[in-house]
Amino acid sequence: MITYNKRTHIFRLETEHTTYAFRALRGKRAEHLYYGKKCGRILPMPQLPLNYGFSPNDADTDFLHSHDFTFAEYPGYGAGDFRSPAVRILGKSGTGVTDFRFVGHRIYDGRPVLEGLPFPRGTTDCQTLEICLKDSLNGCKAFLSYTVYPAFDIITRSVTLENAGRSAITVEQPASLSFELPGRDYEQITLAGSYHTDRFNLERHPLGQGTHRMISRRGASGHQLNPFFALVSPETEEKTGDVYAFNFVYSGGFTNTVEITPHGATRVQIAADDENFAWLLEKGEKLTLPEAVMLYTNRGLGEMRHQMHAFIDTCILPPLPEGTAPLVLNTWEGTWFSIDEEKLLHYADAAKGTGIDTLVMDDGWFGARIGDDAGLGDWFVNRNKFPEGLAHTVRCVKERGLKFGIWIEPEMVNPDSDLYRAHPEYALTVPGKEPALSRKQLVLDMGNTAVIDYLKKSLSETFAGCDIAYFKWDFNRHICDAYSHVLPAKRQRETKFRFMRGTYALLDWLRKTWPNAILETCSGGGGRYDLGMMVYGHQIWTSDNTNPGDRIRIQSASLLAYPARTMSCHVANGENVCEGNPRTMRFRYAVAAAGALGYEFNLALCSDEVVKTVKAQVAEYKTYAHLMQSGRYDEYLSPFTSPLYAYAYLSDDRREILLTALADKADTGRYTVYPDADERLSYRDTLSGKVYNGKELRRGLTLCPDGKDEWSMMLHLMAV
Numbered sequence: 001m002i003t004y005n006k007r008t009h010i011f012r013l014e015t016e017h018t019t020y021a022f023r024a025l026r027g028k029r030a031e032h033l034y035y036g037k038k039c040g041r042i043l044p045m046p047q048l049p050l051n052y053g054f055s056p057n058d059a060d061t062d063f064l065h066s067h068d069f070t071f072a073e074y075p076g077y078g079a080g081d082f083r084s085p086a087v088r089i090l091g092k093s094g095t096g097v098t099d100f101r102f103v104g105h106r107i108y109d110g111r112p113v114l115e116g117l118p119f120p121r122g123t124t125d126c127q128t129l130e131i132c133l134k135d136s137l138n139g140c141k142a143f144l145s146y147t148v149y150p151a152f153d154i155i156t157r158s159v160t161l162e163n164a165g166r167s168a169i170t171v172e173q174p175a176s177l178s179f180e181l182p183g184r185d186y187e188q189i190t191l192a193g194s195y196h197t198d199r200f201n202l203e204r205h206p207l208g209q210g211t212h213r214m215i216s217r218r219g220a221s222g223h224q225l226n227p228f229f230a231l232v233s234p235e236t237e238e239k240t241g242d243v244y245a246f247n248f249v250y251s252g253g254f255t256n257t258v259e260i261t262p263h264g265a266t267r268v269q270i271a272a273d274d275e276n277f278a279w280l281l282e283k284g285e286k287l288t289l290p291e292a293v294m295l296y297t298n299r300g301l302g303e304m305r306h307q308m309h310a311f312i313d314t315c316i317l318p319p320l321p322e323g324t325a326p327l328v329l330n331t332w333e334g335t336w337f338s339i340d341e342e343k344l345l346h347y348a349d350a351a352k353g354t355g356i357d358t359l360v361m362d363d364g365w366f367g368a369r370i371g372d373d374a375g376l377g378d379w380f381v382n383r384n385k386f387p388e389g390l391a392h393t394v395r396c397v398k399e400r401g402l403k404f405g406i407w408i409e410p411e412m413v414n415p416d417s418d419l420y421r422a423h424p425e426y427a428l429t430v431p432g433k434e435p436a437l438s439r440k441q442l443v444l445d446m447g448n449t450a451v452i453d454y455l456k457k458s459l460s461e462t463f464a465g466c467d468i469a470y471f472k473w474d475f476n477r478h479i480c481d482a483y484s485h486v487l488p489a490k491r492q493r494e495t496k497f498r499f500m501r502g503t504y505a506l507l508d509w510l511r512k513t514w515p516n517a518i519l520e521t522c523s524g525g526g527g528r529y530d531l532g533m534m535v536y537g538h539q540i541w542t543s544d545n546t547n548p549g550d551r552i553r554i555q556s557a558s559l560l561a562y563p564a565r566t567m568s569c570h571v572a573n574g575e576n577v578c579e580g581n582p583r584t585m586r587f588r589y590a591v592a593a594a595g596a597l598g599y600e601f602n603l604a605l606c607s608d609e610v611v612k613t614v615k616a617q618v619a620e621y622k623t624y625a626h627l628m629q630s631g632r633y634d635e636y637l638s639p640f641t642s643p644l645y646a647y648a649y650l651s652d653d654r655r656e657i658l659l660t661a662l663a664d665k666a667d668t669g670r671y672t673v674y675p676d677a678d679e680r681l682s683y684r685d686t687l688s689g690k691v692y693n694g695k696e697l698r699r700g701l702t703l704c705p706d707g708k709d710e711w712s713m714m715l716h717l718m719a720v
């Protein structure tokens, strides 16, 4: 799987279908050679046959050997390579010139533990190559780790930098991944949005010469650009074509760089945070950077999805305590901040007997929280709303046969809170500057251990004696004024990275303190939809946009990079449309059934008809929920290019298929989809009883929307 050829100095990393290779000679720069389809002999890159006169070369080589066009494994800055650096180090020379050379390597079974950061679990067959590079000018060592996950065709990469010199150095925006591909004709696919109810618009575009950066400066991955991106050939489609896909096991800001170089190659880099990120390393200190994930396939976007989903499911997401996702009723859109015990118990009474298993009390239960202007940070129950205390309320909910879930937003504080009044220095605010509010709140300095200790103490005290089955952990603003009151000026540019490490420490503590509770993460819905959060949380609130027409596109785009079971999807009332409108109820359900189903309106105020519909939907959903959780997702018609969205979840053995088609706007087109059924089998639709032959299904199934808004069709096919 990982080999080193002593004669050619070539390292080869092999997955089932791919090869990654580079060459490293002691004292020389590590030279990237190849990444793509599994291949036999790797040849060193040919030198450019022309005299690129302005490109510097080492004294012992000629102009055909410039660092300016050699493919690099971890390029430095200002030492002859004018393309994007993987890192810039400010050391004694004061110049920023950075030049890493190969020192040595080790290969071992398993994978490294990244202290203080989330990382994928290892598999029995994974193996790691660690190479050590040294920048003698600044006395800095870089340990580059490559972990190979053969079955998923995935290689993950992380970097640890160590100050091995005698004086302090500052490392500026170090990358976790850097390499390059020959050729420049890739198109880039990104998931872009603009604000919290608009996320995951799928964009695909060619790239011209120059440096293309996708940056989040928000201290969070954000709704605006997801860390996932892919480079694909122009002809790549669902089932064919080259795909290089990338992701980042990190939830803070990020910088994804794709540089189309002057010599017609494509350099790719992934780094945490933004251009302001810098870290001071005193003598002997180390900094470990988050892990990046990369995958190659020549079998199109469909195969990329299958492999990414399988990897995330197996190695990233925590297993569900009871094997299935909870089916929740959430109070937010039905009650907003005005929740109290009486209302909550009305919800519980109404949900009793519907098959819903968990009642989630959203925002509004703590401190002086009657609106969004007060209370964050004061994690004690509001006694006006819950006179007998939280434990009593939880007991009452449980007596009604439901589990209890609760909303928290630990990283935040309202200026109007006891916490802020007592400890203004716990918030990120720049001395001498009016702090910028967002949703009337400030961000806590999660890098300050006193803040983490306070949160641990208050959350443990508040939830003592309460049987919490589910937490919804929210994060409702982005980070600016990133000044930590416990760091010296020379370390302030570390604040956002330290913030993220503190948040991860608290997430880790929460999971260990309530090991059987489900954790749903959230950031205004979908704002931290990333692999970092997925290491801790079982699922994510997909979007605050619960309009089913918009959700179709948001969910299809989420599924490009992340498995279905990460998506928490609620049937919501929105504009009061589900009262007595069976078609709308059905459509909202058919959209939400793509993920972990839940409901988000005040069931206590609904007619018996609506409650009965909910009960029937829940019963239906439970018959195929396992397919969403562990099945394979195949997309037949994309909602970004077709008025009809059609997809299926298939069991591994293809004996069970859930095929769904959705059109939010009136449409009368005829569409043919080709489910990957087993041609030796016959299937019965458990919903209509109709029998289909596997061969027929493979030859194509014609779908005809009925010309009215909100058309949906679901076939649950079981082999007979």
Ligand code: GLA
Binding pocket: 332, 362, 363, 407, 474, 476, 522, 523, 524, 525, 541, 543, 544
């Ligand atoms: C965010 C979440 C919502 C809800 C509110 C509560 O917007 O996305 O689901 O929890 O916060 O304030």
